[in-house]
Amino acid sequence: MNALTVAEYTHSLGLQAKTASALMAKAPAAIKNKALLALARLLREQTEALQVDNARDLERARAAGLAEPMVDRLKLSPKVLETCAQGCEQLAAMADVIGEIIGMKQQPSGIRVGQMRVPIGVFGMIYESRPNVTIEAASLSIKSGNACILRGGSEAIDSNRALAKLVQQALTEAGLPQDAVQLVQTTDREAVGQLIAMPQFVDVIIPRGGKGLIERISREAKVPVIKHLDGNCHTYVDDPCDIAMAVKVADNAKTNKYSPCNASEGLLVARGVAAEFLPQIGAVYAAKGVEMRGCPESLAILQSVAGAQLVPATEQDWSEEYLAPIISVKVVAGVDEAIAHINRYGSHHTDAILTRDHMHAQQFLREVDSASVMVNASTRFADGFEYGLGAEIGISTDKFHARGPVGIEGLTSLKYVVLGEGEVRG
Amino acid sequence: MNALTVAEYTHSLGLQAKTASALMAKAPAAIKNKALLALARLLREQTEALQVDNARDLERARAAGLAEPMVDRLKLSPKVLETCAQGCEQLAAMADVIGEIIGMKQQPSGIRVGQMRVPIGVFGMIYESRPNVTIEAASLSIKSGNACILRGGSEAIDSNRALAKLVQQALTEAGLPQDAVQLVQTTDREAVGQLIAMPQFVDVIIPRGGKGLIERISREAKVPVIKHLDGNCHTYVDDPCDIAMAVKVADNAKTNKYSPCNASEGLLVARGVAAEFLPQIGAVYAAKGVEMRGCPESLAILQSVAGAQLVPATEQDWSEEYLAPIISVKVVAGVDEAIAHINRYGSHHTDAILTRDHMHAQQFLREVDSASVMVNASTRFADGFEYGLGAEIGISTDKFHARGPVGIEGLTSLKYVVLGEGEVRG
Numbered sequence: 001m002n003a004l005t006v007a008e009y010t011h012s013l014g015l016q017a018k019t020a021s022a023l024m025a026k027a028p029a030a031i032k033n034k035a036l037l038a039l040a041r042l043l044r045e046q047t048e049a050l051q052v053d054n055a056r057d058l059e060r061a062r063a064a065g066l067a068e069p070m071v072d073r074l075k076l077s078p079k080v081l082e083t084c085a086q087g088c089e090q091l092a093a094m095a096d097v098i099g100e101i102i103g104m105k106q107q108p109s110g111i112r113v114g115q116m117r118v119p120i121g122v123f124g125m126i127y128e129s130r131p132n133v134t135i136e137a138a139s140l141s142i143k144s145g146n147a148c149i150l151r152g153g154s155e156a157i158d159s160n161r162a163l164a165k166l167v168q169q170a171l172t173e174a175g176l177p178q179d180a181v182q183l184v185q186t187t188d189r190e191a192v193g194q195l196i197a198m199p200q201f202v203d204v205i206i207p208r209g210g211k212g213l214i215e216r217i218s219r220e221a222k223v224p225v226i227k228h229l230d231g232n233c234h235t236y237v238d239d240p241c242d243i244a245m246a247v248k249v250a251d252n253a254k255t256n257k258y259s260p261c262n263a264s265e266g267l268l269v270a271r272g273v274a275a276e277f278l279p280q281i282g283a284v285y286a287a288k289g290v291e292m293r294g295c296p297e298s299l300a301i302l303q304s305v306a307g308a309q310l311v312p313a314t315e316q317d318w319s320e321e322y323l324a325p326i327i328s329v330k331v332v333a334g335v336d337e338a339i340a341h342i343n344r345y346g347s348h349h350t351d352a353i354l355t356r357d358h359m360h361a362q363q364f365l366r367e368v369d370s371a372s373v374m375v376n377a378s379t380r381f382a383d384g385f386e387y388g389l390g391a392e393i394g395i396s397t398d399k400f401h402a403r404g405p406v407g408i409e410g411l412t413s414l415k416y417v418v419l420g421e422g423e424v425r426g
Numbered sequence: 427m428n429a430l431t432v433a434e435y436t437h438s439l440g441l442q443a444k445t446a447s448a449l450m451a452k453a454p455a456a457i458k459n460k461a462l463l464a465l466a467r468l469l470r471e472q473t474e475a476l477q478v479d480n481a482r483d484l485e486r487a488r489a490a491g492l493a494e495p496m497v498d499r500l501k502l503s504p505k506v507l508e509t510c511a512q513g514c515e516q517l518a519a520m521a522d523v524i525g526e527i528i529g530m531k532q533q534p535s536g537i538r539v540g541q542m543r544v545p546i547g548v549f550g551m552i553y554e555s556r557p558n559v560t561i562e563a564a565s566l567s568i569k570s571g572n573a574c575i576l577r578g579g580s581e582a583i584d585s586n587r588a589l590a591k592l593v594q595q596a597l598t599e600a601g602l603p604q605d606a607v608q609l610v611q612t613t614d615r616e617a618v619g620q621l622i623a624m625p626q627f628v629d630v631i632i633p634r635g636g637k638g639l640i641e642r643i644s645r646e647a648k649v650p651v652i653k654h655l656d657g658n659c660h661t662y663v664d665d666p667c668d669i670a671m672a673v674k675v676a677d678n679a680k681t682n683k684y685s686p687c688n689a690s691e692g693l694l695v696a697r698g699v700a701a702e703f704l705p706q707i708g709a710v711y712a713a714k715g716v717e718m719r720g721c722p723e724s725l726a727i728l729q730s731v732a733g734a735q736l737v738p739a740t741e742q743d744w745s746e747e748y749l750a751p752i753i754s755v756k757v758v759a760g761v762d763e764a765i766a767h768i769n770r771y772g773s774h775h776t777d778a779i780l781t782r783d784h785m786h787a788q789q790f791l792r793e794v795d796s797a798s799v800m801v802n803a804s805t806r807f808a809d810g811f812e813y814g815l816g817a818e819i820g821i822s823t824d825k826f827h828a829r830g831p832v833g834i835e836g837l838t839s840l841k842y843v844v845l846g847e848g849e850v851r852g
C-alpha cells in the first residue's frame with residue numbers, strides 16, 4: 001500500500017468510484033454494451049494467461065491444506081471463463097432499463113408525475129472464494145450504470161487482480177472510466193471495515209458468503225446492506241395433491257443439488273396423504289442416501305421403507321440449513337399448521353406448496369412470509385436466471401429495497417419526474 | 427413504567443408489534459377500511475375531549491416559554507382534527523395494494539414468475555411536535571397492513587396518548603389487534619435508542635424532524651432508516667424559456683410558503699436570459715421582502731430593482747436551506763453548469779428546470795441526481811398528495827428502497843410468486 005494507510009487507500013477508492021458513478025449513470029446503452037462485449041472478448045483471448053494467475057491461487061490453497069472441493073471453487077477453468085464471457089454477452093443483449101419512465105399520470109393540478117429508473121450509484125461487494133464472482137459483479141455493475149468496489153477473498157487475490165485488470169481494459173476500450181470497477185488490492189481485513197463505513201461514497205453493500213460474514217457486516221455497516229442469510233427452505237405436500245408429481249418435485253427440491261441455498265431442508269406432509277406419499281418419497285431418498293430426520297408420526301410410516309436412514313428429529317432440526325443429503329420430515333394437520341411451521345422455523349427464503357386445492361394455494365402464497373413462495377414447483381427454481389432477471393448479484397432474504405433474487409433492477413432506484421407547463425401550487 | 431426498565435418495555439412493544447403485524451398482513455381490505463372509518467368517526471365524536479387533552483400540552487409549552495409559532499404546531503384545532511378524519515376516509519376509499527401481483531410471466535422452464543405486494547412488517551416512527559402525525563402514521567400503517575410503533579415528542583405526549591387511544595379503539599371495533607398501532611408511553615429518551623436497535627422486531631425506522639435528529643438516528647440505527655434530510659431545492663431558468671412563466675413559477679417556488687422542504691432555496695439563471703428575467707423576478711421578491719444573496723453578475727443586474735434587499739452570496743450560501751424569505755441567486759452559462767451546481771451544492775431533494783428547449787429538459791431530467799426532477803413546474807409540488815400517492819409518511823432523500831415522497835407503496839415490499847404444474851429443475 002506504499003505510504004497510504006488502509007483507511008486512506010479505501011477512501012481514495014470511494015472517491016474515485018463516486019466520481020466514476022456520475023459518468024456511468026449517463027453513459028449510453030451502446031457504450032455500456034461495448035464494454036461488456038470487449039470484456040467477453042478479453043476473457044476468451046486471455047484464457048491461458050488467466051490460468052497462470054489462477055494457478056498461483058490454487059497452489060497457495062493446496063499448500064495451505066485446503067480441501068479439494070474448496071480448491072475446486074477457486075478454479076478458473078476454460079469452461080468457467082467461457083460461462084463468464086457468455087454472461088457478459090447475454091447482459092449486452094438485454095434491454096437497458098436505465099432511463100425508463102414508468103407510471104406517468106396527470107394529476108389534478110395538471111402536472112404529469114412518473115418515475116425514472118436510475119442507478120443506485122456505488123455498491124460495494126464483499127465475497128469469498130469463487131473468482132468468477134468478480135466478472136459477474138463487474139458486468140452487472142456496468143450494465144446497470146453503477147460504479148462498484150469489489151473486495152474478493154485473499155485466497156483468490158491473484159485471479160481477481162488479473163480479472164479486474166481485464167475489466168478495466170474493457171471499460172477503457174469503450175471510453176468509460178476505469179474506476180467504474182475497482183478491486184480492493186490489499187488483503188488487509190481493515191479494508192472491509194472501511195468499505196462498509198463510507199456513506200459519503202458507497203450507497204449499498206452486498207456481501208456474499210457465509211452467514212457469519214454477512215451477520216458481521218450487517219452489524220457493523222454504516223450503509224444499507226442487501227443481506228442473504230440462510231436458506232432453510234420447505235416443501236409442503238398438501239392434501240389433496242397429485243402424489244406422483246409431489247414425489248418428483250420433493251425429490252428434485254432436495255436432491256438436484258445439496259449445497260445451494262434454495263434446496264429444500266424440510267419436508268412437511270399433510271396427514272391425509274402421509275400414508276400414501278411418505279413411503280414413495282422415502283424410497284427415493286433412501287436410494288439416494290438422503291438421511292431423514294422425522295417426527296414420530298413420519299418415522300412410524302417410513303419404518304417400512306427398505307434401506308431408509310431414519311433419525312428422530314430434534315427441535316433444532318426444524319431450524320437447520322443442512323446443505324447436505326439430510327432432510328427433516330414432519331407430518332402436519334394441514335395448510336394452517338404448515339404455514340405456521342414455515343413462518344416460525346424457516347428463514348424466509350423460499351417455500352413451496354404442492355397441492356390441487358386452489359384455496360390452499362392462495363392462502364399459502366399470501367401468508368407464507370418468504371422472499372419466494374411457490375405452488376407446484378421445486379424450490380430449486382429460486383434463482384435470478386430461472387426468474388428471467390438475466391443475471392443475479394445475490395438473493396436477498398430482506399424485505400427492504402430488494403427481496404429474493406436480485407438482478408439489475410435491484411441495483412437501481414426510481415426518481416420522480418414531473419412534467420408541467422408552468423403550473424404553480426395554490 | 428412500573429417495574430419494567432425502558433429496555434424491557436420497548437422490547438415488549440416490539441414483540442407485540444411483530445405478533446400484530448402477522449394478523450395485519452392477512453387482514454382483508456374491508457376490515458382495514460372499517461378501522462379507518464371508525465377512526466374518522468371517533469376523531470369527530472371526540473373533538474372536544476381531544477382539545478382538553480391537547481390544552482395540557484399547550485399550557486406546558488407556553489409555561490416553558492415556547493415561541494407562539496411552535497405552540498401553534500402543537501394545536502389540535504377542530505379544523506386539524508377534521509383534516510385528519512378526512513384523511514382517514516380518503517385512505518379507506520383508496521384501492522388496496524396489498525396482494526396485488528405484478529409482472530407475472532412464463533419462463534422457459536414453464537414456471538410463471540411474478541411479484542406480490544406485501545407489507546414491510548413493523549415500522550417505527552420517531553417524530554416531533556405536531557400530534558396529527560400520530561393519526562397520519564397510524565392510518566397509513568393500517569391501510570398498508572403493517573404494524574407500527576410511534577414515538578412522538580414529549581411536548582405532545584398528552585395529545586398523542588389521547589389520539590393513540592382512539593386509534594386502538596378503532597382497531598378493536600374492526601376486529602383488528604390493537605397492538606397494530608402502539609404509542610411509546612414513556613418520554614424517556616432511552617426508548618428511542620432501544621426502538622432503533624431491535625432488528626428482530628422492527629423492519630424500518632422513519633424519523634421526521636430536524637436534520638440533527640435524523641442524522642443521529644441514521645448513525646445509531648441497527649435497522650434501515652428512511653431518511654429525510656434537508657431540502658436545498660433549486661429552480662433553474664434556462665435559455666430559451668418563457669419569461670412570464672418563469673417569473674410565475676420562480677415566485678411560487680420561493681414564496682408560496684417559506685418553511686416547507688420543497689421551497690426553492692436557490693435560483694439559477696442562464697446568462698442569455700438574465701438581463702430580461704432577473705429584474706422581473708427581483709421586483710416580485712423585493713415586493714414580498716425576499717432577500718436575494720447573489721453572485722456578482724446577478725447583483726449587477728438586480729441593482730436596478732427598487733427596494734431589492736441584495737447581499738453578496740458567500741460559498742456557504744450555495745449549500746444553505748434557509749426555510750425563510752431568502753434565496754440565493756447565481757447566473758450560470760447554461761444547463762451544464764446548472765446541473766453541475768445542483769449536483770454539487772444541492773441536497774438531492776427536488777430541482778426544476780424552466781425551459782422551452784427539449785434537449786435541455788431531457789438532459790436535466792436524466793442528470794440531476796435528485797429524488798424529484800421537474801420541468802416547467804414549481805418545486806413546491808414535491809408532495810405525496812400532489813403526486814397522487816394519497817398520503818405521505820415522509821419524503822426520502824435516500825436512494826435505497828424509497829426515494830422522494832413515500833406513500834403506501836413505500837411501506838410495502840414485493841415477494842416472488844412462482845406458479846408451476848410440477849416443474850423440476852434440470
